[in-house]
């Protein structure tokens with residue numbers, strides 16, 4: 143598949159999506175969001191893809207936010223639509239994918255960029271990364287889930303401060319906050335993420351998809367996460383991966399999961 147604003151490559155079970163508008167610091171315009179929707183959906187339905195890594199092109203930015211030039215003239219109605227459509231097409235999609243998504247934050251992750259990274263299942267940052275939700279400095283608020291996901295990851299008080307000050311956290315600070323799991327030199331970022339992906343790929347992809355669903359259930363209004371877990375746990379017993387995993391253990395060999 144050819145895209146204009148992103149690159150999507152598949153190699154050894156890993157789908158690598160690179161947002162590719164380096165002259166605009168990979169800002170998310172509408173066309174990029176639509177292409178990301180297509181690429182994430184395609185990788186998620188491709189059985190050969192076990193883990194997705196999303197990153198930005200160039201050495202400066204993961205994504206420096208939603209494309210400010212595109213919404214500068216919007217009215218209230220258009221603003222609301224922008225947030226609703228973006229959340230549906232990209233941010234909620236990524237959060238709820240059954241395929242694990244790692245955000246490899248290779249520089250600025252601001253506004254929609256940090257919101258995309260937070261929608262991913264976990265984050266790894268390069269040592270030059272800077273992260274923040276600076277929307278109030280533009281007279282708006284985060285609109286791609288930032289007011290919800292940042293407090294979930296860093297706690298309410300820290301999120302309040304980050305959003306109110308429109309400040310940026312550096313990579314080490316972000317790690318202390320729990321916003322990113324690891325900080326590595328920029329040149330090693332993608333290989334480091336591929337290393338984590340390799341560990342994930344040894345396990346049952348069906349069980350992982352169910353685990354993602356159960357973990358996410360904790361953050362859904364009106365959903366009892368424990369009940370979601372109980373159901374998903376039960377469902378595991380009907381999968382070929384469960385048969386293989388338990389049989390391999392008892393036979394003292396490595397499991398070869400069919401992913402079904």
Ligand code: COA
Nearest residue numbers: 165166167169206207208209210211250252253254276277
């Ligand atoms: N939307 C649209 N264009 C953006 C952008 C965004 N969010 N972020 C950067 N760009 C563009 C700049 O307009 C500039 O384009 P130009 O060369 O055509 O003028 C180009 O990317 C390079 O950015 P520049 O600001 O010159 O780089 P810098 O190194 O001086 O500063 C940042 C880097 C990230 C601090 C700065 O670009 C910035 O503050 N960006 C906006 C961040 C933001 O508020 N995001 C939230 C949006 S809701």
